[in-house]
Amino acid sequence: MARPTMEDVAARAGVSRALVSLVMRGSPKVSDRRRAAVLKAAEELGYSPHAMARSLASRTSHVLGVMVSDLHNAFFAEVVDGLDAVAGEHGFDLILNTGGRSPARERRALRSLLSFRPAGLALLSPVVPAADIGRAAEQAPVVLVARSSRLAAVDTVNDDGERGIALAVDHLVSLGHERIAHLDGGGGSQAAPRRRGYLAAMAAHGLAPRVVGSEYTDVGGARAVRGLLGDLPTAIVSCNDFNAVGAISALEEAGLRVPGDVSVVGYDNTSLAALRHVSLTTVDQPRNELGRLAAEALLQRVRGERVAPVRHLLHPSLVVRSTTAPPVRSA
């Protein structure tokens, strides 16, 4: 496993180490004859450059550090996928750590990522205090996904939750609904803007809002609906898809039909919502795009193309499926 070095390739090709370096970096100032010889020698030896040595010598890194709270969550997995796609296109590699939604673990993860002197750092929905983020930002450009910040040194990429929920409310209103309840995500990330968006949209339509405390799980959605059974709205806007699926199942258990008796809208457009069995009307967050923009924000800073912070607020879109319909005419 003693891998060949540049020196070995140089010796075999009968040139200097520096020339091999030039060839490996694709420099134009090498004669075709030498280039071919070097490439041949490298091929025969099975040589490939040592990324870490290269990084050390050039004082530049082609690594982006990524801290993700939780890979179980399909949301983050897709964001990472988007990050990886853009990074790959530009010859960057990802080094990845999970923070497990614990500030202590996240801090450790941050330190570990920083020890690789990454060109940039993408933090997906981190829970550490802003001070830690600011400190990290002194070491490398930082972009935050699904978390906002006022720090001048960090970029942020979020979806516009207010607008997303407004899309859902507008859709229901246009179907004729007036009694529309919101199952609230509580302290969950992005729950606040979603609630704000609901209240604003209802006010804009001159309708009375009704916020019901709930959480980001199907069990939470079911529980909230059971509390609603005495005085049912004609439509429900859930804080996310899981919550919506729970709500639907509780409605059906109570002998009600969706969307016959009650319309339900989710949020996130998870793979769950897309299943024909579920076929949930929901709001799509462009997850992959979130990751792509995060990577691009980082690369812009790396290349020195920008110093001012950027605040992406992506437009979510409504995906209409089978859980919404006009309300029944009742007394």
Next chain:
Amino acid sequence: MARPTMEDVAARAGVSRALVSLVMRGSPKVSDRRRAAVLKAAEELGYSPHAMARSLASRTSHVLGVMVSDLHNAFFAEVVDGLDAVAGEHGFDLILNTGGRSPARERRALRSLLSFRPAGLALLSPVVPAADIGRAAEQAPVVLVARSSRLAAVDTVNDDGERGIALAVDHLVSLGHERIAHLDGGGGSQAAPRRRGYLAAMAAHGLAPRVVGSEYTDVGGARAVRGLLGDLPTAIVSCNDFNAVGAISALEEAGLRVPGDVSVVGYDNTSLAALRHVSLTTVDQPRNELGRLAAEALLQRVRGERVAPVRHLLHPSLVVRSTTAPPVRSA
């Protein structure tokens, strides 16, 4: 962003660079007085060791390369999570690449990972030919997840698909089913052992097998069921959860009840199956465990504790929910 080096810390603490190095590596042969002075200086300067320089100098790597076909898939995301957990416990970091199920892209990804001279390489369901894997294994220990191999240099970690499907068939037989069909995963990864397991289990019970061509998607499951409507079995064993959910939705569209008229079993225990709305009886693959074992296999080789290949075949388990019941007594 010019970060302090060991030299700076040494100067500030009034000691040599080598002594700082010893402190950073936690060597016991440093007096308490000096250790404290070094730690203090490091703290004040905000110094943290440079992982790449360290790796280069020590000729050892604390990085594990991970190639994942596709992060969208929750299966892989959870395996990566398991890998990360074990790696983290042992002070290793993950560097990650996606192969996109294309041999060309996977080869690129492999080369890129190898350029970091990782201590080990975990390939999750790779599609490259065995020869490429063998070549990679010459550079670093390799463990394959969800793909088998006969190569002596590589370890493998898989779930026992034959056994998993047998679990499903046994469960249905014990409920009284005799006409049990299998919706086959076609050329999909692990589809073959699952089919084999079905055939063997049916034979063991003296029942006539019925394999229906399908694929790993809900649309595929629905289509397969529609082809079955003329001569329906009393139970269906799907190749995975998505397929099972599609099958259920086609059954319900045809006016049939699950599990009243037909029982359905999935495979994989995705988060989908666990939803109360779906509540699918399915076979659980210990995904996180798959990742953990993969990381451990790598670490054993890294530490030189083992040279013989290991072939983990994890026991799946049956998760009984609401889509299976005894068959209706019919003529």
Next chain:
DNA sequence: TCTATTTGTTGGAGCGCTCTAAGGCTGTAG
């Protein structure tokens, strides 16, 4: 023909660290 360029190639220093071998300092014994 001789001096300027240009073009291609090279040695050597140095990136931030580890590691080995050798050095300094204490303390105790002779």
Next chain:
DNA sequence: CTACAGCCTTAGAGCGCTCCAACAAATAGA
């Protein structure tokens, strides 16, 4: 007062590479 452990500490070489300055060779301009 010297000798010799022992324990800390250090100088220095080197990991595999990049980059700069210097140089040789080929071409151009006068």
